[in-house]
Amino acid sequence: MKCRRCRGAAIIDVRRHNAAFCKECFQHFCEEQVRRAIEHFSMLHQSDRVLVAVSGGKDSLAVWDIMRRVGYEADGLYLGLGIGDYSDESGRYAREFAEARSLKLIEISLPNDYGFDIPTGSQAARRAPCSACGLSKRHLFNQAALDHGYDVVVTGHNLDDEAAVLLGNVIRWEAGYLARQFPVLPATDGFVRKIKPLVRLSEREMAAYCVMNRIEYIVDECPMASGNRHIGYKEILNQLEEQSPGTKGSFVAGFFDKAHARFEQVAVDEREGLRPCTQCGAPTTNDVCAFCKLQIRASGVIT
Amino acid sequence: MKCRRCRGAAIIDVRRHNAAFCKECFQHFCEEQVRRAIEHFSMLHQSDRVLVAVSGGKDSLAVWDIMRRVGYEADGLYLGLGIGDYSDESGRYAREFAEARSLKLIEISLPNDYGFDIPTGSQAARRAPCSACGLSKRHLFNQAALDHGYDVVVTGHNLDDEAAVLLGNVIRWEAGYLARQFPVLPATDGFVRKIKPLVRLSEREMAAYCVMNRIEYIVDECPMASGNRHIGYKEILNQLEEQSPGTKGSFVAGFFDKAHARFEQVAVDEREGLRPCTQCGAPTTNDVCAFCKLQIRASGVIT
Numbered sequence: 001m002k003c004r005r006c007r008g009a010a011i012i013d014v015r016r017h018n019a020a021f022c023k024e025c026f027q028h029f030c031e032e033q034v035r036r037a038i039e040h041f042s043m044l045h046q047s048d049r050v051l052v053a054v055s056g057g058k059d060s061l062a063v064w065d066i067m068r069r070v071g072y073e074a075d076g077l078y079l080g081l082g083i084g085d086y087s088d089e090s091g092r093y094a095r096e097f098a099e100a101r102s103l104k105l106i107e108i109s110l111p112n113d114y115g116f117d118i119p120t121g122s123q124a125a126r127r128a129p130c131s132a133c134g135l136s137k138r139h140l141f142n143q144a145a146l147d148h149g150y151d152v153v154v155t156g157h158n159l160d161d162e163a164a165v166l167l168g169n170v171i172r173w174e175a176g177y178l179a180r181q182f183p184v185l186p187a188t189d190g191f192v193r194k195i196k197p198l199v200r201l202s203e204r205e206m207a208a209y210c211v212m213n214r215i216e217y218i219v220d221e222c223p224m225a226s227g228n229r230h231i232g233y234k235e236i237l238n239q240l241e242e243q244s245p246g247t248k249g250s251f252v253a254g255f256f257d258k259a260h261a262r263f264e265q266v267a268v269d270e271r272e273g274l275r276p277c278t279q280c281g282a283p284t285t286n287d288v289c290a291f292c293k294l295q296i297r298a299s300g301v302i303t
Numbered sequence: 304m305k306c307r308r309c310r311g312a313a314i315i316d317v318r319r320h321n322a323a324f325c326k327e328c329f330q331h332f333c334e335e336q337v338r339r340a341i342e343h344f345s346m347l348h349q350s351d352r353v354l355v356a357v358s359g360g361k362d363s364l365a366v367w368d369i370m371r372r373v374g375y376e377a378d379g380l381y382l383g384l385g386i387g388d389y390s391d392e393s394g395r396y397a398r399e400f401a402e403a404r405s406l407k408l409i410e411i412s413l414p415n416d417y418g419f420d421i422p423t424g425s426q427a428a429r430r431a432p433c434s435a436c437g438l439s440k441r442h443l444f445n446q447a448a449l450d451h452g453y454d455v456v457v458t459g460h461n462l463d464d465e466a467a468v469l470l471g472n473v474i475r476w477e478a479g480y481l482a483r484q485f486p487v488l489p490a491t492d493g494f495v496r497k498i499k500p501l502v503r504l505s506e507r508e509m510a511a512y513c514v515m516n517r518i519e520y521i522v523d524e525c526p527m528a529s530g531n532r533h534i535g536y537k538e539i540l541n542q543l544e545e546q547s548p549g550t551k552g553s554f555v556a557g558f559f560d561k562a563h564a565r566f567e568q569v570a571v572d573e574r575e576g577l578r579p580c581t582q583c584g585a586p587t588t589n590d591v592c593a594f595c596k597l598q599i600r601a602s603g604v605i606t
Contacts, residue, residue: 170473171543171550173557232546236539240474243535247474254476262565 005029012208015245023212030209033200034066041183041256043195044152050074051150053141054097054105056090058210058217059156061097063198065215067154068103074154077144080109081133082117083224090218097215106148108140114295118224121298129224132294139282139291145192152193160203162196163248164233166255171233179267182260188271190283199252308332315511318548326515333512336503337369344486344559346498347455353377354453356444357400357408359393361513361520362459364400366501368518370457371406377457380447383412384436385420386527393521400518409451411443417598421527424601432527435597442585442594448495455496463506465499466551467536469558474536482570485563491574493586502555 001010003022010020014029021029038044052064054076067074078094081087091107098105111117116124122132141153157165162181169177185194198206210217225231240247276282277289284290304313306325313323317332324332341347355367357379370377381397384390394410401408414420419427425435444456460468465484472480488497501509513520528534543550579585580592587593 171554173554173561175561232543236542239539240535251474251476258476258478259566 012205014205016202016241016247016249018245026208026212030062030201030205031066031070034063034197035070037183037197037200038070038195041195043184043193043197044072046071048072048151048193049149050152050154051106051141051145051148052076052154053137053156054078054094055156056093056097056218057156058206058215058219059158059161059198059203061093061156061215061217062206062209062213063154063156064097064103065213066209067197068101075104075106075150077106077108077141077153079137079140080107080111081136082109082111083119083222086218086220086223089220093216093218106144108144110136110140116295116298121294122224125294125297127294130228133222133224135290135294139289142191142194143280143282146190150192151187152195154195154197156198156206157196158198158201158203158206159248159252160234160237161230162199162252163237164230166252167233167237168229175263175266176270178255178260179263179265179270182256188283189274190276190281200249202248315508317508319505319544319552321548329511329515333365333504333508334369334373337366337500338373340486340500340503341373341498344498346487346496346500347375349374351375351454351496352452353455353457354409354444354448354451355379355457356440356459357381357397358459359396359400359521360459361509361518361522362461362464362501362506364396364459364518364520365509365512365516366457366459367400367406368516369512370500371404378407378409378453380409380411380444380456382440382443383410383414384439385412385414386422386525389521389523389526392523396519396521409447411447413439413443419598419601424597425527428597428600430597433531436525436527438593438597442592445494445497446583446585449493453495454490455498457498457500459501459509460499461501461504461506461509462551462555463537463540464533465502465555466540467533469555470536470540471532478566478569479573481558481563482566482568482573485559491586492577493579493584503552505551 001013001020002008003010003025004019005025005028006022008022010022012026013020044050050067050072052060052067052074054060054064056078064074064076076094076098078091080091094105118129118133118136122129125132145153166181169181183196183199185191187193237248270285273285274283277284277292278287279292280289282289282291288296304316304323305311306313306328307322308328308331309325311325313325315329316323347353353370353375355363355370355377357363357367359381367377367379379397379401381394383394397408400406421432421436421439425432428435448456469484472484486499486502488494490496540551573588576588577586580587580595581590582595583592585592585594591599
């Protein structure tokens with residue numbers, strides 16, 4: 001197996017590109033895919049203040065690393081979710097990464113700063129843990145970016161994540177979710193810009209990236225995510241990819257290029273119905289935003 | 304297991320409706336699903352002359368049977384594709400069904416009437432057999448309906464067929480195919496109306512329908528379809544249905560109700576570019592339609 005770029009000995013194949021790479025050229029490949037995603041979707045201006053949402057997993061640490069290598073002065077944001085040992089360990093990986101590179105890492109703790117954690121909070125609010133966690137992350141990443149003067153929040157969603165979420169949204173034809181599934185969501189009243197620069201890179205490639213760059217990350221899946229529907233969708237997409245390499249990439253890219261605009265108006269209409277949350281001021285369709293509702297319901301049961 | 308409708312002993316369960324039925328009530332269920340599909344999508348007027356495209360398989364014989372039971376005087380059309388024993392046998396089932404019920408069956412033979420068959424024709428034209436077959440069927444069903452004065456062609460596509468085709472169209476985001484995937488395609492210049500009244504009924508239910516009604520049909524899959532991509536999509540959808548009964552139904556119905564209209568303009572634009580085929584007069588985007596091209600390429604190699 002020869003490296004497509006330098007013809008040296010390859011150490012990783014990328015079947016959907018019908019390619020293989022040596023260590024140096026794989027590094028180049030990953031950076032190039034991020035550069036292309038940023039350019040194709042006009043994700044960033046050079047003057048932007050950039051905040052990376054860091055979980056301690058491979059994707060968020062890799063995107064932080066790559067963003068800096070391709071020339072963006074990104075800081076990190078770690079959100080402690082209070083999921084027992086899992087959160088302790090993931091926080092440690094995020095801190096170690098930042099310290100070793102002298103990077104700025106902002107930390108927020110759901111238990112310490114907001115008085116609840118995901119396990120008890122989701123139970124008290126009768127929400128699935130992944131749902132309570134997702135809405136907390138979206139709310140707090142945005143709030144932290146606004147509070148600290150960042151223009152854009154970067155998340156580490158990779159091609160596999162996007163394909164699985166897309167398949168779920170398509171299977172249920174969730175027009176609103178399809179309208180908001182895009183590698184760049186522009187800043188609007190009360191929301192900073194959100195971007196996903198890893199949208200052209202797979203889960204496996206991000207694991208390889210971390211190994212090759214000696215980035216230590218939390219390997220375990222979140223213990224609360226087991227049975228999560230997206231894991232089933234990922235398996236299905238892996239079957240399709242196995243039969244026909246490139247399926248995931250063209251599924252996701254095809255949606256962005258040929259279908260997303262057909263749903264976009266749904267998001268525009270939804271935004272027009274937004275007003276400030278009476279508790280925290282964040283944009284919401286109700287009097288009280290979903291995060292504040294969760295916090296109110298959860299705060300009664302924290303021991 | 305009790306029948307949902309009459310509380311007698313059930314002989315078949317329909318998990319996506321969380322129901323089971325006895326023989327009589329299953330018959331009622333199937334007819335009711337066809338009636339609902341016809342009504343919901345305004346497929347038919349009582350005065351329509353109706354032609355059912357009959358392959359000799361379970362779906363087309365069942366839809367012909369059900370259409371007559373719910374009150375439509377439908378005739379049948381059998382197209383001989385020249386696929387060896389498979390075509391001989393499927394033709395026999397179609398003829399026997401029609402004769403036993405004194406129904407009118409129009410027959411067209413690709414080898415006798417058009418000078419080529421699917422195996423040699425697809426090879427000569429360098430098309431996949433399923434592609435050559437599909438375009439021949441679409442062309443000749445429409446042509447026969449026009450020639451014999453029918454208003455509408457009925458096909459036996461069931462819920463599993465529609466779900467598999469939809470998944471394929473979505474995975475590749477084929478906007479034109481998505482625009483034309485609908486249970487009723489209105490008549491336009493040179494095209495009769497096409498309808499799919501089985502869109503609310505599954506493959507398994509149609510097999511059960513035929514068994515219960517002693518309808519003999521060809522059980523084997525077409526020998527040329529092995530490895531067909533849609534078979535893989537059906538397997539994937541079966542996995543999803545197994546985990547969460549009703550997934551296929553809501554995937555297909557959700558597309559029709561919430562997404563199809565967003566793609567519809569593509570089909571309208573495509574229709575505007577149509578002109579008569581210089582060989583046969585059928586609407587086409589080129590000088591010569593795909594069927595005539597296939598026939599021209601194929602006719603050289605028939606022995």
